Amino acid sequence: MKMYNPKTGMDSLVVAPISQANARQRAGRAGRTGPGKCYRLYTEQAYRCEMLPVAVPEIQRTNLENTVLLLKAMGVNDMLNFDFMDPPPVQTLINALESLYELGALDDEGLLTRLGRKMAEFPMEPQLSKMLLASVDLKCSDEIITIVSMLSVQNVFYRPKDKQAMSDQRKSCFHQPEGDHVTYLEIYRGWQRNRFSNSWCFENFIQVSGRQNTE
Structure with a gap:
């Protein structure tokens, strides 16, 4: 669940119980189109004491x-x-x-x-829209559009458990000392130089679906 902390001014993803209303709704799906049963993987006490009556509005x-x-x-x-x-x-x-x-x-x-x-x-987000508008005056719109598109992808890299060292090594090849934004730009340019190849993404442990959205 996405949560905003007003003290830090940052969003974070937290693991939280569903609400009692969500639980009832999910139970209602069992048997909707045919015979079915709902098996809950939590105790009645957890339902009554740990779950809010309804979900907190976004x-x-x-x-x-x-x-x-x-x-x-x-x-x-x-x-x-x-x-x-x-x-x-x-x-x-x-x-x-x-x-x-x-x-x-x-x-x-x-x-x-x-x-x-x-x-x-x-x-x-307003920060990104201002980046795009400012890029016109600074004559770097192509680069900023690419960076903003990359920022919209949740996870650029993936890290398989059996190939973590190799994944980290490939990721380090894209590192740019100017920061993450320029690093994202370098990743896109590498993909572009390789004619947007899916195999190139696999070799570098880059999420293919995310890159297709960026393109």
Whole structure:
């Protein structure tokens, strides 16, 4: 489950129990189209004591920068008093507003800037949309588009248990001292030089499906 920590300002994937409502829904699938039984792999005590009655709404547990930016673009300016169906934590909203201000998407009064309005047109995190817009002025759009596409892939490399050392060695060949973003660019260029070969991806322990999405 994706969770946002307002203290660190970062998202993380955490393992968490399903809700009681989810459990009932899953049980309902057994026997829906034919005879079936539901076998639960947890105790009744775990069901009653460890599971929430219903799942926490996504808006209450994820980063809201993109959500706030879209609402601002729709003309909603008073975020703290907006009538959300499931009100998110106040600190998460404040963090989102502060981050958008630092990116130049909001002005001193919390209103959408010209840059912010352009950023809202992109279906991605504000940091990435600003990268794309800035790349036009810096004349490096091709490189930034590639990097942003690579960042959208969850796992670039895979690491088989029986070939971990070889996988790590191949991965190190792509390392660039400038940082991860330039490393991602080098990976894509290597794939491009090899005519987007699937076998090249396998040889270098790179996720083929992720590269196809990038292409």
